[in-house]
Amino acid sequence: MQKVIIIKYGELTTKKDNISFFLNTLKNNILKTLSKYEFDLKMDMGRMFIYASDEVLPKIIQELQYVFGIHEIILGYIDNDLEIDAIKNNSLDLISKKEFKTFKIETKRSNKHYPITSMEISRMVGSHILKNIANINVDVHNPEVLFEIEVRQNEVLYFDTKYPTLGGYPVGTLGKGLLMLSGGIDSPVAGYLAIKRGVKLEAIYFESPPHTSIQAKNKVLELANILAKYNAKMKVHVINFTRIQEEILKKLPNEYLITIMRRMMYRIGERIAYRNKCLILVNGESIGQVASQTLTSMKAINEVVNLPVIRPVACFDKLEIIDIAKKINTYETSILPFEDCCTIFVPTHPVINPSREKCEEYEKMLDYEALINEAIKNEEIIIVGEEESNKKFDDIL
């Protein structure tokens, strides 16, 4: 028997006409993720098979758990002996390594010429196991161990261990989006959820030195780095927001500071998105969480752009968002105490119901087109998640 990893796709199989595009993207994503290992990948009717050495297999399984678009990862065994005695003995070998009191055998036959029916195979294997392992029973409704066998044209597959997966769509199948990434808890989670639905992300981060520190920027890059694990790598557009923010602070009524600031960020985000062929903006806004996230605020801010703005966590409670942040390992980084440009200069009483008219009136006090152009001209682009970026201290360590 040879070990094999079996990958199933689930939801993808409903994409009739585009299926080959989805599968090729998934295959390429898997090849990229596993590029440092030696293995064989075979596509086979709604599944992929990966063969590798016993040493590499567990590592591959671990890495596959970060790949979106996979709905099941199973470690199985493949054997080309189709004889019923071989099936009985192989099944017994594998199942005897598990600890259980009740079990059930399920058999599928894609080889319809096989002389014994699926039901019959299950029954024969089951009774062979009962004979050889003491103190166990068959339970067809609620077994502790469900052992699956598949008889194929030239080989038999035994499904041994199932591993958890992330589900979702293969990253890139739905085009690109631009994530507005701050150092907080919400935006990395929003990014993760967008990537999960197949959106390849770039990120935009607004910094305000000297009001914000290098530590704050590094924190955001670290968050991008964590997300990059799902996204292959990630391009981060760093925008120097200091002048815009200082101008707003100096010239505009304090209560509209955040609203106008967000409108500027949206405008810059949209332009960066256009230039980089991103189809949507993604951010971590959650309805009602802060003054700039009331529905009237969202309306007043959203109006300045034409691109769709996707807010994956809009309807989540803070605790639900935190749960995901912990699961994807961004939480610990997000709570590091460095100020970002949304937390400096916060007015004591920000406007909760801003109006468009007032926004437009106030914005006339700024030459915001020039300010935005300058900020975009000076953008800094950082790619995170590449092997090289982790080797910064190679000469020392």
Add this chain to the structure above:
Amino acid sequence: MIYLDYSATTPVSYDVLDTYNKVTKEYIGNPNSLHSLGVKSAELLTSATNQIADIFNVSASEIIYTSGATESNNMAIIGAALANRKKGNHIIVSKLEHPSIYKICEYLESIGFEISYVKNDSEGLIDFDDLKKLVRKETILVSICAVNSEVGIRQPLKMIRQIVKKENLGTIIHSDMTQAVGKVSVNLHDVDLASISAHKIYGPKGIGILYKSSNVTLTPLMYGSGKSLGTPALPLIASISKAIRLANQDLEKKERFINLLNEKIVNHLKKYDDILINKTKYSIPHILNISLMKIKPETFIHAMEKKEVYLSTNTACASGELSTSVMAIFNDLNRAKHTIRISLSSLTTTDEINKFLQYFDEEYNKLDNLE
């Protein structure tokens, strides 16, 4: 010079020394400072810690820097004892520990803790039945070294963990891994706390690690500001990170080579009736302990020293006393009083061993004739 006392300490690797010098000269900022020099140092600190965490497959927050294994042992054992005082006052250690562990135990006994010493069999292996019997509801900590410093016995920590946790899931397991790391592969997930030292693996003196699983809380013995106590010793930290990386390269290949040297010595010494080899099937090849039954070990050490061969009697921290480990395993007082420890390294050459054996014969026969 033929240095055969690698278990006492090792010469610093030039590669590690380069790291030490470079970091000392170029990373002058305090990692806790806000400015860019501080940030640069903080980034190096993070990378160095991540590298160690990756090698041991643990989380970076589980790595604590100390001045060395003795400090790690203190923080781990006293810290765990004080933190769990309400759960119980019983601690189990083996009879094969480094002297610092026994000193710590003496102190804990003086403030009301009860210490049990788990037996080992004649091969040096922890007696599992005895361990099972000793663990009880009040047992808060078990401390067993991964590799013994005098006879090199390697303990099956995974097995020990299973036995202890089956009896009492709340019992914390500590292991002094000073003599194991860089010599054999270790799995930190077998224990909750582990002590590691840099100077045994070609790193500088003055830096060690305490691995503390995130599931364990310790009462601190010292208080200070920041995540680490005071300003992190960045040159030392970068050095230990590099030393651990280098020491863990080709572990098995190095072990195979050292095993050949070890066997060469053992085969050579077989001709002497009055030399006993204190080796069992659980001894790692890096540490070879013998007893010169008719010669005072100190005399022999000094005789060999004249030929520029450097050996030790037993663990350097207990020089001049009898070998408690040899006593615990072979139960022979005379044998325990006459031990010589030869410790080998992948730096040791076959040529060195040939010369060593030649000098050994000369000096041994000279002293033997005096008896």
